[in-house]
Amino acid sequence: MKSRGYAAKSANSPLESYEFERRDLGAHDVALDISYAGICHSDIHQVAEEWGPAIFPMVPGHEIAGVVTAIGTSVSKFSVGDKIGVGVFVDSCRVCSSCVQGLQQYCVEGMTGTYNGLERDGKTVAMGGYSNNFVINEDYAVKIPANLPMDGVAPLLCAGITLYSPIKHWNVKPGMKVAVMGLGGLGHMGVKFAVAKGAEVTVLSHSPSKESDALSMGAHHFVSTKDSENLKPLAKKFDLILNTVSAELEIGDFLNLLTLDGTLVVIGLPGKPYAVHAGALLNGRRRIAGSMIGGIPEMQEMLDFCGKHNIVSDVEVIKADYINEAYKRTVASDVKYRFVIDATTF
């Protein structure tokens, strides 16, 4: 299947228009015309090889919302015309204990990424969502609720599920004090979900100009981290801290904000390790944990939750030729709060 999109030809080179082939429709596959593709900071890390050597040309994009145009002969879950979403992985081993539990993101063989990796045949380079169409095995796509706008839905496929999953796992509920570090694509979804679950939500941000947006998203408090003095009154306050920051930071300063038995969940993935002082963990029996996206059943649950509560991402819709500028602005924390590419402009 012919596809037209945007690719990086080498590390750090600007993305440019690119034509390529996708696999033909298999019996269990659905083809879709992409409507919108979100720009995740993970795309930027990978194009810049901040996570290690990458495969080029790279068509990034793992926040895909589209409409089914054709179905394989054995497809039962979707029909032509359905609105569907594709996230960070397109396949997995299907038989390991994680996959059997629907936690495909933790597949023991490793999930099959939507781009910057090989498909399960071991030779086809996976090409992501910055393009006009896509082919996916029906088991790895999810249904989009009819009442939600497709541009605001696209970021739910990564940013949304990546915050929904830890918020569910750590059982966020009324009475809990939750902090979200970084009000970007992931962080703003964390605010919306934690507020919807009834928690008292504080945004910890190094961009003071985001305060009014944070409060209008439902956050109860906003604290500028630019001045570390501002963190002192927050010592031992939070039950759960969701760290979505894409850059390296002094994680110990934030561990100290956890109450007894509190947990700081690492979600942001900067290229360099954090330095953790043992004392920051011993004191208060604190935990540092991680969380990575979510599995297919949880992605569907998240989308249904969003449909019910009318939750979508706040987006800036752009044309394909603005991608490179959008990358620069995202790195500068200047996005409100997710760039989404109109796929008709590829």
Ligand code: NAP
């Ligand atoms: P993003 O939109 O760029 O948001 C990151 C936010 O971090 C920024 O808006 C900014 O918030 C804060 N920040 C950035 N640089 C900072 C600095 N130097 N010091 C302090 N704060 C800074 O990125 P995103 O798409 O939400 O992704 C966030 C991170 O999560 C990335 O590392 C990405 O790769 C990772 N990620 C992880 C998963 C997973 O499964 N765990 C999934 C997707 C993405 P303020 O302006 O409010 O300070």
Ligand code: ZN
């Ligand atoms: Zn992502």
Ligand code: ZN
């Ligand atoms: Zn598996």
